[in-house]
Amino acid sequence: MTSTAAADRSVRVDHLTKIFGSGTTAVRAVDDLSFEVGPGRVTGFLGPNGAGKTTTLRSLLGLVRPTSGGATIGGRRYDELERPAAVVGAALEAASFHPGRSARDHLRVYAPQVGVPDRRADDVLELVGLAPAADRRVGGFSLGMRQRLALATTLLADPPVLLLDEPANGLDPEGIAWLRGFLRSLAAQGRTVLVSSHVLPEVEQTVDDVVIVAHGRLVHASPLADLHRLARRRVRVASPDHAGLDALVHRAGWATAGPDAGAPPGDLVVLDQDAATVGAAAFEAGLVLHHLSGQDGSLEDVFLALTRPAPDGTVA
Amino acid sequence: MRAALLVETRKITSTRMWWLLLVVMAGYMALLAAGLAWALTQADAALGATDGPAEPLTPDAVVRSVYTIAVSLGYVFPLLIGGLSYPSEVRHQTITPTYLFEPRRSVVLAAKLTTGGAVGVLFGLVGTLTCVLAGGGVLAALGEPTMLGEPGTWRTIALSALALTVWALVGVALGSVLTNQVAVVVVVLAFTQLVEPVIRLVLGLTSWGADLAAYLPGAAGEAISGGSLYSASGVGGDLLEWWQGLLVLIGYVAVLATVGRLTTLRRDVT
């Protein structure tokens, strides 16, 4: 890897707005989005489908022209970089391969533009575990193999910054585990690694930081550890006396969530309390309980709560 | 730019499209040239025509039509191989890595035009020499003059290859405007096989129309090589000088490429 100052590896999105189309069909894909991604860490760029992740990455890469605001890598726009693909390795969600080209040829096609010799194609295929398929046409590749080839393409010039759009999509659990180790090692070498995903659990064990977007807007950015603190405790509680339980919840002023999937109807989930509190209150009210269990809130719930539209249509 | 040229060259050579089209073109041209050589020299005798044509074609006119049949009927091949340069990248979404590795879209366009020209030379040479081989072979077998000893014949052959080369450039430029693969194929086939021939026929009926028809791309291409199936068969009016035809066809390239650069190439890639 070229020894670049840390500042040259940070990615910055600055009040980025992108509106597709115009008039009544206009789509505000990215809405005044700002965040920063530092080197030496894996950053998860998270949000549900349609949140604007791909559009943000494409704006960063000069493929989409922002409506306003912008994005830079090491302080410069992508198209201002000299040999940009040697600075930023990017793999975008869509599989961008000619089906009639072999994996090795796909890589060799672009090699001259980042100034690497042709044999580098074999090196990166080896890195991503595709060496045995080097001469096969990409048209016959599985989604997982395409993801690996896309990753190999980003690594051609050994760039200090990696932007990967949904790289775990289509990988089997073994592949995801492999990707996790691979991304961690890339970050450990001091690279800036940004990975997008629409499912948090997929990258939960991979990322150091999270940037969460919904409806084109930033809803949360922090180290992953801080996200845990937002997790709400839950108590699952069930009583044969539905009305009595409802009355108790109402009296106590507890927040509730819908029952867990698969739970019998009538089960309730009380938020932000522990099981002892709920149990004591039920005892006092003379309520028979058939089930009482407390759980720490999951990150997935936090993620869903953060990205769920509020009743008034805005994002929580 | 050097890297961009190498990249574009590798894009072409790493898939099978180029040689498939080249083989089909060679086969088709061989058939047409052989058939035309026979028809222009033997048809009357074979059909036992008594009234015959007003005046038989001179050997020079015969070889000019036979050796340049690729420019009259085969230019669709270089036009297609050039025309798919952009659309196939859009179709397979390789336009994304292409712009990631070279964000300067004018450089990509210039590289595509340049390599398109190189491929055009290949198609021009193979297409024309196939006509010379097959058509000349038939003429020789029939005992007709092949005119291959004449410098003028070789000039015609070279100009035919040149015309086909420019057609590949027209293709690249067209593909920069119309980036849908199916649309390009449909437009190319419809225009070359139907629209232009009909327009030339219709315009050829009037004197002012005939002048205008000479500026149609197909007519301009024929003007470069100086041999025209249409002219030989007496329809479609006169052609421009070879250099005028060259300028007109390059004009189409310039206009289409400029329009492509200012419209399609500025669009978001999503």
Ligand SMILES: Nc1ncnc2c1ncn2[C@@H]1O[C@H](COP(=O)(O)OP(=O)(O)O)[C@@H](O)[C@H]1O
């Ligand atoms: N080319 C486009 N034209 C119109 N709308 C688009 C285009 N590309 C994306 N969008 C819209 O922008 C929004 C964000 O899309 P995208 O960035 O792909 O989200 P994500 O990658 O987070 O799933 C979506 O509503 C999508 O439909």
Ligand SMILES: [Mg+2]
């Ligand atoms: Mg996406």
